[in-house]
Amino acid sequence: MALNCGIVGLPNVGKSTIFSALTSAPAEAANYPFCTINPNVGIVDVPDKRLKKLAELFKPKRVVPASVEFVDIAGLVKGASQGEGLGNQFLSHIREVGVIAQVVRCFENPDIIHVANKVDPESDMETINVELALADLDTVAKRRDKAVRALKVQSKDQQKQAELLIAALDKVQPALEQGKPARSVPLSDDERAALWDSHLITMKPQLYVCNVDEEGMRNGNPFVDMVKARAAAENSEAVVICGKFEAELADLESEEERLAFLSELGLEESGLSSLIHAAYRLLGLRTFFTAGEDECRAWTIHAGDTAPKAAGVIHTDFEKGFIKAEVYSYEDLLTYGSEAKIKEAGKYRIEGKEYIVQDGDVMFFKFNV
Numbered sequence: 001m002a003l004n005c006g007i008v009g010l011p012n013v014g015k016s017t018i019f020s021a022l023t024s025a026p027a028e029a030a031n032y033p034f035c036t037i038n039p040n041v042g043i044v045d046v047p048d049k050r051l052k053k054l055a056e057l058f059k060p061k062r063v064v065p066a067s068v069e070f071v072d073i074a075g076l077v078k079g080a081s082q083g084e085g086l087g088n089q090f091l092s093h094i095r096e097v098g099v100i101a102q103v104v105r106c107f108e109n110p111d112i113i114h115v116a117n118k119v120d121p122e123s124d125m126e127t128i129n130v131e132l133a134l135a136d137l138d139t140v141a142k143r144r145d146k147a148v149r150a151l152k153v154q155s156k157d158q159q160k161q162a163e164l165l166i167a168a169l170d171k172v173q174p175a176l177e178q179g180k181p182a183r184s185v186p187l188s189d190d191e192r193a194a195l196w197d198s199h200l201i202t203m204k205p206q207l208y209v210c211n212v213d214e215e216g217m218r219n220g221n222p223f224v225d226m227v228k229a230r231a232a233a234e235n236s237e238a239v240v241i242c243g244k245f246e247a248e249l250a251d252l253e254s255e256e257e258r259l260a261f262l263s264e265l266g267l268e269e270s271g272l273s274s275l276i277h278a279a280y281r282l283l284g285l286r287t288f289f290t291a292g293e294d295e296c297r298a299w300t301i302h303a304g305d306t307a308p309k310a311a312g313v314i315h316t317d318f319e320k321g322f323i324k325a326e327v328y329s330y331e332d333l334l335t336y337g338s339e340a341k342i343k344e345a346g347k348y349r350i351e352g353k354e355y356i357v358q359d360g361d362v363m364f365f366k367f368n369v
Contacts, residue, residue, distance in 0.1 A: 003046070003066075003067075003068040003069070003098060003099070003276070003279055003280065003283065003285065003300065004068075004069045004071070004096075004097045004098040004099070005068060005069065005070050005071070005097060005098065005099050005100075005101050005275075005279055006070075006071045006073055006093065006094050006096075006097030006099070006100050006101065007019055007070060007071065007072045007073060007101050007103060007209075008073050008094060008100055008101070008102050008103070008128060009102055009103035009104065009105075009124070009128065009209075010105070010124050010127065010128065012105075013103050013104060013105040013124065013211060014103060014105060014211040014243050015072055015073075015103045016040065016072055017211075017243035017244075017247075018103060018209065018211060018241055018243045018246065018271075019040055019042065019070055019072035020243075020247065021241075021243045021244075021246035021247040021249075021250060021271075021272075022042070022044065022070060022241075022246060022271070022272045022275070023042025023043070023044050023070050040071070040072040041069060041070070041071050041072075042069070042070045042072075043067050043068070043069050043070075044067065044068055044070065044272065045065040045066070045067055045068075046065050046066040046067060046068055046276055046287075046298065046300075047065075047269070047270070047272065047273045047276065048065060048066070048287065048298055050287075050289065050298075050330050050360060051063065051065055051289065051296060051297075051298050053330075053333075053334070054289055054291045054296045054330075054333070054362070055296045057291075057333070057337075057338070058291050058292060058293060058296055059293070060291070060292065060293055060294060060295050060296045061293070061294050061295065062294075062295050062296075063295070063296050063297070064295060064296070064297040064298070065297075065298050066287060066298040066299065066300045068276055068279070071093060071096075071097055073093045073094055094132070094201050094204075095199045095201055097204065098204065098205075098283060099204060099205045099206070099207070099279045099282055099283055100201070100204050100205070100206040100207075101206075101207055101208075101209050101275060101279070102125065102128055102206055102207070102208050102209065103209045103211050104121045104124055104125055104208055104209065104210055104211065104223075104227050105119055105121070105124065105211055105223075106119075106121060106210040106211055106212045106216060106221060106223035106224050106227060106240075107119070107211065107212050107213040107216055107221075107223070109213070119223065121210075121223050121226045121227050121230075122226055122230070125208070125227070125230055126179070129179060129181065129202075130179040132181070132201045132202050133175075133176045133178075133179045133180060133181060133182075133202055134176070134179075135201055136172075136176050136182055136200045136201055136202050136203075137173065137176040137177060139198055139199070139200060140169050140172065140173050140176060140198070140200070143165065143169060143198050144166060144169045144170075144173075147162040147165045147166045147169070148162075148166065150162040151163065151166075161194065164190060164191065164194045165194040165195070165198075167191065168187060168191035168192075168194050168195045169195070169198075171185050171187060171191065172185045172187075172195070172200070176202070180202075181202035181203075181206070181234075182195075182200045182202040182203045183202060183203050183204070183205070183206075184234075205236070205279075205282035205283055206234075206236060206282075207231065207236050207237045207238065207239065207275075207278050207279060207282055208227050208228075208230065208231045208236065208237070208238040208239075209238075209239055209240075209241055209275065210223070210224045210227045210228075210238055210239065210240045210241065211241060211242070211243060212224060212240055212241070212242050213242060213244075214242055214244065214245060216240070216242065217240065217242040217245055217265060218265060218266075220240070224238075224240055236282065237278040237281065237282060239271065239274040239275050239278050240271070240274075241271035241274070241275065242271070245265070245271070246270065246271050246272065248261070249261055249262070249270055258270070283302075284302055284303040284304075285300055285301070285302060285303070286300070286301050286302065286303050286305070286357065286358070286359040287299065287300060287301075287359055287360065288301060288310055288357050288358075288359070288360070288361040288362070288363055289330065289360075289361070289362045289363070290314070290362070290363060290364065291362050292364075299313050299314065300313070301313055301357060303359075304356060305356070305357055306353060306354060306355060306356060306357065307322065307324075307325040307327075307351055307352070307353060307354075307355040307357055307363070307365075308322040308353050309357075310325075310357045310363065311325070311365045311367065314365070317367065317369045318365050318367045320367075320369065321367040321368045321369040322353060322365065322366075322367050323366040323367055323368055324350055324351065324352055324365075324366045325350070325351045325352075325355065325363050325364065325365050325366070326348065326349070326350060326351075326363065326364040326365075326366070327348075327349045327350075327351050327355070327361050327362070327363050327364075328342045328347055328348050328349065328361075328362055329347070329358065329360055329361060329362070330360040330361070330362060331360065332345075332347045333362060
């Protein structure tokens with residue numbers, strides 16, 4: 001299960017620059033709109049100090065971190081939902097991602113053109129959010145027509161599903177008409193499930209990325225404050241990234257140099273780490289580990305997943321034939337220093353099918369096929 005994150009925003013807000021810095025993958029970045037016509041895709045490792053520590057203790061033959069796929073989608077403009085600026089093509093790419101990162105320009109620079117000729121984060125965020133809502137409104141209308149037709153010709157079970165879908169669509173439509181996201185509408189679990197294959201863009205979790213200059217990175221600015229306030233009002237998150245700083249950080253060869261560079265700015269983690277961790281929180285993702293002499297590996301699951309479900313992330317046979325899981329926490333490994341010491345302390349546990357996997361669990365699965 002790889003995290004899949006789509007980077008969106010108005011033209012010239014710095015999406016491609018940030019994408020290149022985060023992924024160390026080249027993305028065309030130019031001072032005019034729509035230079036990114038096809039989406040750029042980059043895959044990066046999820047930064048996790050815990051996996052590094054496991055590798056130090058077990059000295060495995062290989063270390064496999066979790067990964068994130070970033071998709072840099074070309075700039076959206078007002079009217080994108082009606083095809084302005086080649087918008088429809090780009091909106092189709094957004095439907096395929098798990099979480100949306102909206103880049104907002106939070107710096108002044110007369111040499112870099114702004115599509116609206118002024119830096120105004122509130123207006124920029126509103127433009128993007130309204131366009132995504134309008135695109136979803138078109139989808140809702142089409143899905144509703146199809147569901148209404150299904151009521152006349154389908155079986156009773158299929159008719160029941162169509163009725164549930166229509167009820168859910170009727171709930172989200174008024175919000176979308178007001179430019180509000182579908183995710184803001186209270187829905188039952190059944191209604192959410194019914195909407196799932198409609199792939200509404202605004203049902204996806206969204207966070208904001210404040211693209212700042214170096215001064216803004218050090219001290220913040222009123223633009224950043226605006227974006228953070230908007231994110232808080234939406235129960236979302238905002239992270240601050242300086243594309244130039246991230247590019248310089250990525251160019252450093254050693255971990256020690258990178259940590260020193262971060263320390264100079266009074267930062268504990270890079271913008272990449274902040275963005276990934278915020279996306280994990282929004283999606284309710286958790287990490288467990290498998291560790292041994294052959295391999296230390298991070299695995300991604302959803303909060304609330306049981307031990308068999310976690311085993312299935314490794315291989316479907318593990319879930320089907322699940323017998324038990326041997327479990328201890330990463331924190332206990334830090335405290336006691338080895339599996340042997342953990343066992344001596346009585347912290348090494350045997351868990352069954354009902355066990356809810358916790359973030360940072362180190363697990364070994366027993367199964368039978």
